Amino acid sequence: MNARIILTQLGVLLMVLSGSILAIACWSGIQALMGAPGESLAFRALGYSAFTGAVLGLGLWLGSKKPTGAVGRKEALLLVAVSWLLAGALCALPYRLWAEFAAGQGDHDPAFGSYVNCYFEAMSGLTTTGATVLTDIASLPRSMLLWRSLTHWLGGLGIVVLFVAVLPMLGVGGKRLFKVEAPGPTSEGVKPRIQETARALWIIYLGLTFAEILLLWVFGLDLFESVCHTFATLATGGFSTRGGSVGEINSLSVDVVLIVFMVLAGINFGLYYAIWRGHWRNVWKDPELRAYLGFMAIASAVIVGFLWDDIIVTSAGQQAEPSFGSALRHGVFQVVSIQTTTGYCTANFDLWPFVPKAILLGLMFVGGCGGSTGGGIKVARIVIMAKVLWAEIERVFRPNVVRPIRMGKTTIDPELRQGVTVYVLIILIIFALGTFGLMVLERSAGLDITTAATACVATLNNIGPGLARVGAIENFGWFSDGSKILMSLLMALGRLEVYALLVLFVPTFWRGE
Amino acid sequence: MNARIILTQLGVLLMVLSGSILAIACWSGIQALMGAPGESLAFRALGYSAFTGAVLGLGLWLGSKKPTGAVGRKEALLLVAVSWLLAGALCALPYRLWAEFAAGQGDHDPAFGSYVNCYFEAMSGLTTTGATVLTDIASLPRSMLLWRSLTHWLGGLGIVVLFVAVLPMLGVGGKRLFKVEAPGPTSEGVKPRIQETARALWIIYLGLTFAEILLLWVFGLDLFESVCHTFATLATGGFSTRGGSVGEINSLSVDVVLIVFMVLAGINFGLYYAIWRGHWRNVWKDPELRAYLGFMAIASAVIVGFLWDDIIVTSAGQQAEPSFGSALRHGVFQVVSIQTTTGYCTANFDLWPFVPKAILLGLMFVGGCGGSTGGGIKVARIVIMAKVLWAEIERVFRPNVVRPIRMGKTTIDPELRQGVTVYVLIILIIFALGTFGLMVLERSAGLDITTAATACVATLNNIGPGLARVGAIENFGWFSDGSKILMSLLMALGRLEVYALLVLFVPTFWRGE
Secondary structure, eight states: OOHHHHHHHHHHHHHHHHHHHHHHHHHHHHHHHHHOOOOHHHHHHHHHHHHHHHHHHHHHHHTTOOSOOOHHHHHHHHHHHHHHHHHHHHHHHHHHHHHHHHHHOOOOSSSTHHHHHHHHHHHHHHHTOOOOOSSSSSSOOHHHHHHHHHHHHHHHHHHHHHHHHHOOOTHHHHHHHHHHHHOOOOOOOOSSOHHHHHHHHHHHHHHHHHHHHHHHHTOOHHHHHHHHHHHHHHOOOOOOSSGGGGGGTTOOOHHHHHHHHHHHTTTHHHHHHHHHTHHHHHHOHHHHHHHHHHHHHHHHHHHHHHTTTTTEEESSSSSSSSHHHHHHHHHHHHHHHHHOOOOOOOGGGGGOHHHHHHHHHHHHHHHHHSSSOOSOOOHHHHHHHHHHHHHHHHHOOOOOOOOOOOEEEEEEEEEHHHHHHHHHHHHHHHHHHHHHHHHHTTGGGTTOHHHHHHHHHHHHHTOOSSSSGGTOOOOOOTOOHHHHHHHHHHHHHHOOOOOOOOGGGOOOSSSSO | OHHHHHHHHHHHHHHHHHHHHHHHHHHHHHHHHHHHHTTTHHHHHHHHHHHHHHHHHHHHHHTTOOOOOOOOOOHHHHHHHHHHHHHHHHHHHHHHHHHHHHHHTTOOOOOOSSHHHHHHHHHHHTTTTTOOOOGGGGEEEEEEEEEEEHHHHHHTTTTTHHHHHHHHHGTTHHHHHHHHHHHHSOOTTTSSOOOHHHHHHHHHHHHHHHHHHHHHTTTTOHHHHHHHHHHHTTOOOOSSTTTTTTGTTOOOHHHHHHHHHHHTTTTEEEEEEEHHOHHHHHHOOHHHHHHHHHHHHHHHHHHHHTTSOEEEEESSSEEEEOOOHHHHHHHHHHHHHHHOOOOOOOOHHHGGGGHHHHHHHHHHHSSSSSTOOOOOHHHHHHHHHHHHHHHHHHHOTTTOOOOOOOETTEEEEEHHHHHHHHHHHHHHHHHHHHHHHHHHTTTTTOOOOHHHHHHHHHHTOOOOOSSSSGGGTSSSTTTTTHHHHHHHHHHHHHHHTHHHHGGGOHHHSOOOO
């Protein structure tokens, strides 16, 4: 294990994050000068955090200077795992310091009063989950809300991908890093020329960001909220600036823009790269994209059918008269929001009938496309799994007919088949163990199984809201510290597609090559 | 598809079952002559049923006489599937007729008042599940209780295995039938000479039966109850003659005998065959057996630890003072009963703390050994799955190290690895769909998720009791007809290890070879 190279990279990571915090601090400073409420405290919190991170990062970087050798597979895995866990710790600092300063002024904030809460919020941001410990989101200074949304955006395409694009110093290790980092089993179109690709992805991501900000702003949202919601949309995160989530904005055009961009964010970014290179055909013929849109269409149709003659209660608490328009608007929004694992709410779907809720729960496991910012198991894996299962059932009465399993034009080799079924099993086992863990940790509070199971699903698959006590209009603040740490781990496990963290528990990982 | 040969075999099946019903009818007749209450009605019901079955069977057999050709793979699969579904229909007949005759005398029995209920009870018997629709078991005539237990025993080693042993007319098709029928992924020791093996298994089964009857009788149970409980134990079924299950017998020595024989029934019968041939070493070194006993030991230890200072309520409603002895007795009994998928109860485990309940729920999925009468996923599959998962995690950082996965001395080839992970996934998917189905079917009754999920687990894995409203002292009588049909299907799916039924839904199954 080449520890030096890992420390160097962690140093760089901390410095980059500090730079991001500093940017928000500058904005906060300007706001403070303009007399915005609460910004002077926020400015101090952000400033100190940026300084702390920069000093630590510089220390690591200088202390481990001139690392020799390449980044091997193990180093890459360890770096990814530690990066996320450490990034969460730094990103939580502004929240905690701000609450500390506010408490100094007699204004106690229970949500950010403990570091565990802040860490949960930061991990929820970086892993693009969107689960929050906050009960009164709107009372936060705007710079805190912006920082929250920015953690989504930074996490979105993967801070390590960003790393590769911005800082090409990783050299040979970069390819391996990307392989570990890039979500999803297929990254067709994402070619090995990793730096070029990463740069392209970064520009695409930035382009989508500007486009969405502009559209939201044109359709009436102020610039601040446009930026925050864009950050959360493209990262399929789900943090909103409103306590009642998107439902509180209550604008059809905003809903439509968000739906479109959530869908876009859940698509394999390799396809945008393919378009960039002029390969339109690849996009149209992409089997995962078709399945992704197909799932959404079917789920939407069924749910709209169920909601048609129901009163829909929005996430802001208003009631909408039963109508097709209302069912369509909220049904499609929730389906897209949940399947892309964004987690925005316009309606309190916890009040919906059983079947729509069960469908949403199913979509939570499906998730977005591989290579997107979405979480979940990923559409490609679900499709491959379905084909493997079907083939295996057919093999029972046709043991000698070997039929290749295809995904578009690509043949799925036996190794990938096994990899996909194993991945799904691991997710389901972690889901069962996580639910068991939450039940045990909250046993004195008498947690119900629906809350425990959906809290686990919602964090492991990086969604945000679940059902019952973690439903659309609820939050995660009331959990015990132990549960919050467990759920932070679940978020990281889901975001890193489990292996980068699981390998750390294999003894042979730590032995010599 | 060779339909004739299937019809012939079904005819034979019906005749054999009719013979069994006739045997009980004879016993019932003697009881009736001796003036036992309710037996004259039961005698009539059993007699008519045996006659009906025999006529139908003979008709099928004669109608399809002189079938030519061999039993192919598809025929074998279809025969297995139809055999179980049809056998359930015939085995339900005595219940229904008895209730009809009783109603004619003004004694309406709600449990067997509908054919769906009777079918559920019969399938529960034949699949060795042990879930019942009866609320007042003790009020049934003894011959009805004996018939109920006999369906377990017949189902136990598999009516089709019995077929192969008793009626060697299947010839070449026999091997394939056995392959489909024999539970579990490994049947090490069970050699291809199928008829000889099947005969040996049949004798072993019979030997265990006599041994257990004798022991239970020696330890104070009357002969009738000894026979009934033996039938249910060796089949890992779980029907009792008492409303309060085994807890109502309240005899430590009976509990111990049952524990021993439940453990024996959950072991691969191939190992008994190995002993029969003098291969003792195979038994001691069998990795599945070790894992099976290991799971039981660990689960028992944890549960006993939890129950030590709790008041234990028995399944008959009595309270036992907190003591190590009581915790050990009931803890071990429930662990063995649930893991072997028998489903007998001495304690109302629904009242236990969360962790013991969760462990029992986990054991429900594990089940017995392959090649035993137990249900569930099977220990061998769980062990192989764990090894495959571990290997896959290790492969992430060691992609080039190919380490063979072994089960004892046998190397698990990639095909079996894939087979095992796919099987577990299919079980989990059926579990999810089954739970969804029950929730939808019972939506007007407002079913809770714990009941729905554990009812699905308990039927799919052929256990019997679940938790909450299908808990240790509850029954399945209150479900709607739709749910009972669904659960009957789940029992058959679990018992036949899903494929024999699932293939019927694959279009290519029905097309020409």
